[in-house]
Amino acid sequence: MSQSVSPAQVRVAGRAAVPAAPRRRRRSRLHVAAAVAYLATFVIALPLLWIVLLSFESNSAILSHPFSITRLSLANYRMALSTLDLLLMYRNTFILALGSVPLGILISFMASYALSRMFFRWRRLQKALRYFFLAGLAVPVYILLFPVYRLDVEFGVYGTYLSLILPYIAVSISFNMLLFTGFLADFPAELEQAAIVDGCSLFTLCARVVLPLMRPVVATLLIFNTIYVWNEFPFAVTLINKASLTTVSLGISQFQGVWNVDYGAMMASTVLVLIPQLIVYAIFQRQIVAGMTAGAVKG
Amino acid sequence: MRALSKKWQLVIMIGPAAIFYLSYLMLPVALSVYYSFTNYSGLGSPGSAGVSNYRQLAHDPLFWSSLRNTGIILGIALVVLLPCAFLLAVLLSQQIRGAGAMRALIFAPAIVAPILVGLIWVFILDPKIGLINAVLGAVGLPQPEWIGGTTLTPYAVGFVFVWEQIGFMLTIFYAGLRLLDREVLEASALDSRNRWQELRHVVIPMLQESFGIVTLLIITGVLRIFELVYELTGGGPVHLSDVLVTYMYYLTFTLQQYGYGMALAVVICVLGVGGSILYLQLGRRRRREPVR
Numbered sequence: 195m196s197q198s199v200s201p202a203q204v205r206v207a208g209r210a211a212v213p214a215a216p217r218r219r220r221r222s223r224l225h226v227a228a229a230v231a232y233l234a235t236f237v238i239a240l241p242l243l244w245i246v247l248l249s250f251e252s253n254s255a256i257l258s259h260p261f262s263i264t265r266l267s268l269a270n271y272r273m274a275l276s277t278l279d280l281l282l283m284y285r286n287t288f289i290l291a292l293g294s295v296p297l298g299i300l301i302s303f304m305a306s307y308a309l310s311r312m313f314f315r316w317r318r319l320q321k322a323l324r325y326f327f328l329a330g331l332a333v334p335v336y337i338l339l340f341p342v343y344r345l346d347v348e349f350g351v352y353g354t355y356l357s358l359i360l361p362y363i364a365v366s367i368s369f370n371m372l373l374f375t376g377f378l379a380d381f382p383a384e385l386e387q388a389a390i391v392d393g394c395s396l397f398t399l400c401a402r403v404v405l406p407l408m409r410p411v412v413a414t415l416l417i418f419n420t421i422y423v424w425n426e427f428p429f430a431v432t433l434i435n436k437a438s439l440t441t442v443s444l445g446i447s448q449f450q451g452v453w454n455v456d457y458g459a460m461m462a463s464t465v466l467v468l469i470p471q472l473i474v475y476a477i478f479q480r481q482i483v484a485g486m487t488a489g490a491v492k493g
Numbered sequence: 494m495r496a497l498s499k500k501w502q503l504v505i506m507i508g509p510a511a512i513f514y515l516s517y518l519m520l521p522v523a524l525s526v527y528y529s530f531t532n533y534s535g536l537g538s539p540g541s542a543g544v545s546n547y548r549q550l551a552h553d554p555l556f557w558s559s560l561r562n563t564g565i566i567l568g569i570a571l572v573v574l575l576p577c578a579f580l581l582a583v584l585l586s587q588q589i590r591g592a593g594a595m596r597a598l599i600f601a602p603a604i605v606a607p608i609l610v611g612l613i614w615v616f617i618l619d620p621k622i623g624l625i626n627a628v629l630g631a632v633g634l635p636q637p638e639w640i641g642g643t644t645l646t647p648y649a650v651g652f653v654f655v656w657e658q659i660g661f662m663l664t665i666f667y668a669g670l671r672l673l674d675r676e677v678l679e680a681s682a683l684d685s686r687n688r689w690q691e692l693r694h695v696v697i698p699m700l701q702e703s704f705g706i707v708t709l710l711i712i713t714g715v716l717r718i719f720e721l722v723y724e725l726t727g728g729g730p731v732h733l734s735d736v737l738v739t740y741m742y743y744l745t746f747t748l749q750q751y752g753y754g755m756a757l758a759v760v761i762c763v764l765g766v767g768g769s770i771l772y773l774q775l776g777r778r779r780r781r782e783p784v785r
Contacts (some may be wrong), residue, residue: 203525205655223688227584238656241624242613244624257622312503333522336718338521341522345517368518371510399497421604447608457622459614461616464616479600483664
């Protein structure tokens with residue numbers, strides 16, 4: 195040990211036991227750390243700030259001298275709002291989320307409950323089924339695009355909301371079940387027993403006893419799945435065949451075609467869909483970060 | 494519980510999920526594999542093509558260039574994203590004013606739709622209207638074609654991927670750092686000569702699990718990049734900037750060579766699963782070696 199203070203002493207005496215010189219060094223190191231962190235954060239935020247700034251400039255200013263911030267106007271926004279049907283995009287995306295997320299969570303919960311709490315004559319089958327449902331985590335959506343298109347046509351749902359709702363539900367099941375089975379494994383068996391002794395049916399047991407206690411998981415999955423559907427693009431671009439079904443993501447992908455070289459209006463459109471999303475994020479930031487990273491972060 | 498686990502009850506509980514899962518996930522996977530052995534072009538019934546699609550893929554220069562581009566992005570993600578996310582997590586776990594707000598801000602790109610991320614970066618990287626070249630031009634430096642040229646696009650996409658993912662990866666490291674044993678850290682702070690040594694010999698070994706998760710997410714995430722390339726270049730010029738997924742999309746939905754496209758889709762899936770398994774195996778072997 196190079197220093198005279200042992201870790202044990204430090205623990206007893208707290209910070210005070212650290213000699214003055216290291217403490218000073220520590221503080222100056224914190225200043226450096228803070229400076230680096232501020233700089234990194236600024237660099238990461240810069241692209242967002244940049245398009246917000248440019249969205250107020252005229253098209254010619256963007257091309258000739260983008261750094262002049264003297265003549266800012268709302269003209270781009272007027273142009274964007276009068277051309278884009280933002281309301282339609284939002285409505286469609288909302289309908290898709292409403293049609294797929296709750297149902298996906300509900301059926302995932304039911305299957306998870308059966309596979310982690312209920313009694314199987316063959317234990318092996320129960321375990322195998324659990325793995326079978328989790329296997330979907332390894333499937334990238336891109337391998338599904340063409341077959342799902344064929345199935346949609348076959349089932350006669352192509353050209354309707356269902357053409358997207360059905361695959362959105364299917365791809366959500368594995369992740370939903372990963373979280374549900376994880377939490378159900380620790381569910382107190384005494385509570386279940388008590389409910390059964392009281393004469394609860396399977397439905398009452400799930401609806402009145404188990405699901406209420408799963409509320410944190412349900413909230414996490416609501417956030418995670420809603421963000422997924424909101425941002426989803428590959429299925430939308432493959433399966434949507436008419437303008438009246440355009441989602442937010444699909445609408446954004448058409449900006450470059452719609453605006454061509456009207457960069458000002460393009461940036462205003464970008465900001466118009468970006469800002470609501472960032473506002474929602476700012477309000478529910480803690481829950482969203484927890485929900486998004488739920489699969490990767492334990493504890 | 495046994496009384497409530499009659500066969501019909503189990504069927505009702507598992508049935509709905511099973512129907513969706515089988516019909517819209519497992520069946521499509523099986524169909525893709527099946528189509529990949531046919532020359533299906535949308536009309537009539539698919540004729541058997543054996544492994545000819547896969548053989549054709551091996552001789553397709555655009556397949557190799559899209560594989561190379563994907564590899565470049567993976568390389569950038571491993572060399573830039575992984576260490577930067579870790580170091581930022583270490584920085585932001587210090588007692589810095591506003592660390593929480595900064596973490597939230599850095600995470601923000603992860604919740605923005607990937608297609609919007611692509612569009613935002615068009616305004617930064619575009620050779621004509623982009624911010625970077627405007628700055629370079631203002632100070633009289635050459636203005637390279639970050640996107641749309643023949644060489645730089647995959648690198649540019651790699652850095653956009655870093656931007657998009659860094660907050661997410663940072664959060665995983667941050668969660669890992671918070672779980673570290675305070676006492677061990679304080680002891681090592683006095684023990685090791687400097688901060689770098691402490692990071693290398695104490696913190697990083699203790700965060701092995703976080704590093705593993707982040708690496709796996711990078712491998713699978715890079716193989717899922719689609720929107721960024723779609724928005725930044727559309728694969729152009731002449732598909733030289735395509736990554737595996739955008740090239741597959743072009744083959745399948747633009748050229749309507751469904752059999753060929755699905756063969757590539759199967760290859761991408763195998764690369765993802767295989768890469769993850771390989772990495773897990775390597776990690777297991779390394780962990781078995783004694784830690785010095």
